[in-house]
Amino acid sequence: xxxxxxxxxxxxxxxxxxxxxxxxxxxxxxxxxxxxxxxxxxxxxxxxxxxxxxxxxxxxxxxxxxxxxxxxxxx
Numbered sequence: 001x002x003x004x005x006x007x008x009x010x011x012x013x014x015x016x017x018x019x020x021x022x023x024x025x026x027x028x029x030x031x032x033x034x035x036x037x038x039x040x041x042x043x044x045x046x047x048x049x050x051x052x053x054x055x056x057x058x059x060x061x062x063x064x065x066x067x068x069x070x071x072x073x074x075x
Contacts, residue, residue, distance in 0.1 A: 048072050 035054070042051045048069040055068075063071070 043072075046072075 039051060039054055042048075042054070049065070051072065052065050052068045
């Protein structure tokens with residue numbers, strides 16, 4: 001009897017962990033999609049300052065804010 005209870009608890013716990021991992025991965029995908037949509041809307045609206053703020057800190061260190069704006073204005 002105790003063995004069956006232990007197995008049931010282990011299975012329930014395993015399912016809960018799986019669901020939490022799946023939900024976490026799904027929310028990351030949604031976040032990435034939202035960021036892409038936002039960035040694309042900034043391109044269309046020519047909001048270069050907002051675009052610059054969204055790029056990776058390492059990447060933004062390689063190009064100045066002004067050069068980033070000039071480069072995107074030329075596109």
